[in-house]
Amino acid sequence: MDAVFKALADASRRQLLDRLHAENGQALGELCKGLEMTRQAVTKHLTILEGANLVVATRRGREKLHYINPVPINEIAERWIGKYERHRLKALSELKRALEGSDE
Amino acid sequence: MSKPNFVYVTYIDSTPEKVWQALTDGAFTRRYWVNHRNASDWKVGSSWRHEDFDDASLVDIVGQVVESSPPRRLVLTWSFPQDAENPERVSRVDFNIEAYGNAVRLTVAHSELEPDSPMLHGISRGWPLVLSSLKTMLETGKPLPGTSQRMMRPPE
Secondary structure: OHHHHHHHOOHHHHHHHHHHHHOOOEOHHHHHOOOOOOHHHHHHHHHHHHHOOOEEEEEEOOEEEEEEOOHHHHHHHHHHHHHHHHHHHHHHHHHHHHHHOOOO | OOOOOEEEEEEEOOOHHHHHHHHHOHHHHHHHOOOEEEEOOOOOOOEEEEEEOOOOOOEEEEEEEEEEEOOOEEEEEEEOHHHOOOHHHOEEEEEEEEEEOOEEEEEEEEEOOOOOOHHHHHHHHHHHHHHHHHHHHHHHOOOOOOOOOOOOOOOO
């Protein structure tokens, strides 16, 4: 999870994720187009994003295509959404207990 | 396979056999995949259905088994039941289950989706949730909250 936050804590890497979100499955060349970053910088950022499992690269013939992988972001979101939900359920069951006057 | 529309990867602290079972056995899928069963004999050429666990007449997704090599690889076609005869609306899902150290790397590639279709929008929300719930269930014994109950039907 640290790797995900580190990877997201950089505007250039978020920009790369935005570009993959707009158009998934891009080769390095496409991804570099119109960016004010060198190809080497983009490659380094992609390595960090891949290390955090936020980008998945697949081979297709000679091409390496990059895909945004939102599964780890979903895990982070659910970690806290789940907590809130449990909290809400606990509050509801306390309310129920209070209203029904039971010790169950 | 044409260029996938989406590729999802999750690393799961489990075994390929357990991940395969979690994808193909209704007793597992119902717990993390919004109370659905994936029903098939999982043989190449057989049909499969993604149906409500408690009411098998509610079928949400149908398709054919294209490849089946337990516990490593499963390829399915995928469409809404009413689109099953319309090739443009039949997409394809490749599951690859690889050992990764003591864990498993599960890759789900969804391809041949109709551009800007309800299916494309539905699965791009659905897969991340289903896969992270699958991971959580296999690692902790419990699925993510809110993924055990049936949700509303996708727009048609």
